[in-house]
Amino acid sequence: MLFGLSSPLFAQKKLPVIKATQENAFILDGDQVKVNWTLEPGLKPDIYYVNIPLKGSKVTLQTDQDKISFKTKYGQIYDLIVLLRETDSCLVRIVAREAPTPVSMQLNKTYPQSIPFTLIGSRIYFQGYLNGQKNVTIQFDLGAGASCVNRSASEKLALTFDGKAMVDNTQGVNEARVSSGNTLTLGDFSWSGVPLIEVGNMKPHEDLIIGNGLFRNKIIEIDYDKKLLTVHDQLPAYAKEYKKQAVFYEQDRPKFKADFVQNGKKYAFWFLFDTGRDGTMLLGEDFTSQGSNWANLKELQILNGRKIIRLDATIAGVEFKDIVTNAADPSNPQGRTTLFGNQVLNHFNVILDNRNGLLYLKPNSRKDEPYSDYESYLKQMAK
Known part of the structure; x- marks a missing residue:
């Protein structure tokens, strides 16, 4: 039969x-x-x-x-x-479905629900609990492709490591330990089955880093005025007051399109929306390796093989004048990705619609906050 x-x-x-x-x-x-x-x-x-x-x-x-x-x-x-x-x-x-994951989210209340955060520098931090009893300080990094634990915090958090993974970060490509099956609690949200990759490039005050992977089928809102991260299951009506644009994802990390002008030339490119970078931006090898882009960038100076450059950028109709940043040499590829960091991004309140691949941006009360610009560069050079 x-x-x-x-x-x-x-x-x-x-x-x-x-x-x-x-x-x-x-x-x-x-x-x-x-x-x-x-x-x-x-x-x-x-x-x-x-x-x-x-x-x-x-x-x-x-x-x-x-x-x-x-x-x-x-x-x-x-x-x-x-x-x-x-x-x-x-x-x-x-x-045409989400990739399988061991992580599951639990919320015993109705959406939307908010999680308060603080800012240290330009970065976002939550206070939460790991495995039900350990207080942890957590950086929220939309530029992170996985959840990570600070190597210096592993012992105090009493983690058990049961796997290995290859990690590509600011310390290069290295094998790292993995602790699987953890439970993370933030406000009224709880995630079970969370794998944590142990890394050594985190700040001393940071215990964990989490990214968009925990929210991939949700709509998340970052309100810097209220210092709240709000999770929605439907797009809020006030999103129509924001500037809308498309995103796509690399390892759950959102990328969006922005414009900039350098050395009299106009460019449009897709940037990583990197809330975990405490800086303005970076032109990575994905940009500098295209056509004559590297040769056309006029540098203020060359430092450790990178061009230090001055440019004007426009995001969601808002211009950021005289940004000073660096561009990676494509002849010495190290996997650097073109991105905007949170010195610039936190000038906007943000709604990220992971369901439909849309980003909504609106200038907030931080619109006059300073960032790394040409004037600050000249002061540093004078010193």
């Missing part, structure tokens, strides 16, 4: 087939996401999760010989076969 029932299941749908002569391919997801993809005959299936699953997208897999596209709908799965060198078949699965 079992064999008789199962046979028609495999015959009911013939999978589309495209061809390739080499393993290197790429996936296009919507207008902005391009992912380098390696064809793996041994993985059946080899899964790609749509960048913003709740929002319909056009996803294309392109090989050196062929391509195929799907218009995705939330909850659906799209399978195809890539015939590699006419001999190996690669089953690729495109999934």
Whole structure:
């Protein structure tokens, strides 16, 4: 009976087939996401999760010989076969759902709910509890791709480490210990199954770092005037008073588009929305490696292989004059990503709609707060 029932299941749908002569391919997801993809005959299936699953997208897999596209709908799965060198078949699965995670969120109240925060420098900090009893100071970093624990705090938090992970941060690429299955409490929110990666590049007063990964299917609002992070399950009506623009995600980290002018040339580029960086911005190798961008940047000076540059930037219609920042040398790649830091970003109240891939920005009471500019640069040089 079992064999008789199962046979028609495999015959009911013939999978589309495209061809390739080499393993290197790429996936296009919507207008902005391009992912380098390696064809793996041994993985059946080899899964790609749509960048913003709740929002319909056009996803294309392109090989050196062929391509195929799907218009995705939330909850659906799209399978195809890539015939590699006419001999190996690669089953690729495109999934319009969130990638599986061991983390689950609990809230026993109705949305929206708020979590108070404080600012140290330009960074956001919460007070919370780890595993029900340990008081922890937590930095909220939208530029973090994972939740992390300060190496100097691991012992006092009595963490048990049961895994390893590779970490790419300001200390380079290193293997790090992982503590899985933790419970984190912030206000009325609780997350179970939280893995924490141990890192050594955090400030002494920081115990943990969390990012957007804990809120990926929610709408979050950062109000610097009230010093509240509010979690919504629906877009608030007052979002219409904010400037709206699209985002996409790299490891749950939002990227948005902004403009800047340097050495008389105008640029538009996608920046990481990095609330964890206590600085203005950075032009990474993803920008400086394109075309003649590196050669066209006029430097104030060169420091440790980086160009120190002066520019004007515009975010959501607001101009930031005379920013002084640095640009990474593309001939010496170290994985630096183009970003704006919180010295600039905290001039806006923020609504991040993770469900639909939209960012809403509105200038707040911090609009006149200083940031690293040309005048401060000249004072430093004079010293």
